[in-house]
Amino acid sequence: MVSAPAVSLLGLGRMGEPIARRLLASLGELTVWNRSIGKADALVEAGALLAPTPAEAAATVTLTVLTDLDDVEQLLGGPDGLLAGWQAHGVEHPVLVVHGTVSPVGIAALGARLADHGVEVVDAPLSGGVAGAESGALSVMVGGAPDAVARAWPVLDAVGSTVIHLGALGTGETAKACNQVVVAATVTALSEALVLADASGIDRGALLRLFEGGLGSSEVLRQKKERWLSSDFAGGGSSSNQLKDLLFVTETARSHGLVLPVAVTLTDVFERAVRDGDGELDHSAIELSIARLAASGTGDEPTSPPALD
Template identity: 65%
Template sequence: MTTPSVSLLGLGRMGEPIARRLLRDLDSLTVWNRTAAKADRLVAEGARLAATPADAAAPITLTVLTDLDDVEAVLDGPDGLLVGWARAAISSPILVVHGTVSPLALRGLHARLADVGVSVIDAPLSGGVAGAESGALSVMVGGDTEAIERAQHILERVGRTVVIAGGPGAGEIVKACNQVVVAATLTALSEAIVLAEGYGVDRAALLTVLNGGLAASEVLAQKRERWLADDYEGGGSAANQLKDLRFVATLAAHAHLTLPVADAIREAFEETVHHERGSLDHSAVLLTVSERAAAQTDGPRRLAL
């Protein structure tokens, strides 16, 4: 059997569109997913479905998984990637971690796998599902120079903006910074909506004005329709946003830094998840902000101008 040059593990909301774009550009791709049926459409388009992670081991293997525990689960054991690389006699394989994971834990994984000849590149993504589908993702890259050079042609097919941030873990640190801005923007926009509606200002009018001026952002462009329809099903979850903000807190503590804005927005997302909204899109932080504002008075007031 000929060993495929590239494989992708994890066909969730981000993984599937990334796999589709890679398959189109490369003409061949091996995929694996815990629920194999999620690969049906890709297989129909020409992808090869691996029965196990070991069967998906390739010289360049991408993982689009939620956390580092998920990555380690596909690495180890009799059906894991480490066994697969050894069985296929692949020397110096590259493991690309596209998920947003702890930068400090990622460095530990890099050191562990370096001892067995596997190079780890951290390459978290920004741009959401829309960016994955259009190819407009930003890819924040950390790792050893030689490994990054070998994987560069694949990374440039995953995203439009590929920036090498530094050594192992640097990509994840940049992603943590990105998540502070994303979560802060979501929370600030939520407060703006609550304030405007407290004075009877139409939500759609507010968001249209904001999107046409200095307050415009990709966050607003992607989340506007959710706020207008009060539809928070699917999308990037509030639980994952909280996970990322906890990484930020750990990084800040490790460097003896105080980040009051990051702390405040983490508390808002802690409350959002506590109220069983963790599976909702992270724009659902509006519900928490609105409830907080109302709870500080006898209830929300609507003042006429």
């Protein structure tokens, strides 16, 4: 019987590749898999082992860095899937760590199904973007059974600088949903402020410097400032992904009998941006959609002034 890798990572996209680099440097060994094999070339040169199939990447602790839960589920079944690999390797109680931002309801359902196969699932969505992945400064929001989290902890600790176990499976994704409300609200509020500043003849660079010196300062502003100054919105965290995250927010809220008014409004804002063709731009490009809406005069406004106390 071929022994299983200790740790593997599946998905070498914009986040997965730098995370794999840090894991390789920290752990000394790492098995990787990616649909496009060429993306693994640089990692293999650095010492990583390339698995030709997910089955051969089935490790004691297996990390997935994929956008959707459907992508994770597609790696599980069949003769080349993770389940077959764990069985062939004789791995007892493997841990599957899902780093993508996915539905809290969906990840809990996946965990229940995989428990029948002896697999323990840990949800560990990330915040900090590509820059955080490259520097190891990610926040990792962890949900899962204590024993599974404990076995994955040395790996999670190598992925991020702030790693917090929040509770049962799904709580990591719920925390990420909360995080994404803050991120979406901040990037939208800053964009709207810039649209108003432009219309008023205020230099946006000067305005952003003022924000940096007061309560308007934020990590969002620090990371997105140059995009707003240069109007370079290519790449980055897309508005499509921001919308996906906001839909998870409203889904999670409904599961608790809640309607979150700000999250609902933000969802509408990003749905419009995606509809207008800005979905693959960095989410700071929400400024473009807000500017178009503001100039059209079709945005909703209060029908009467607020009552004064």
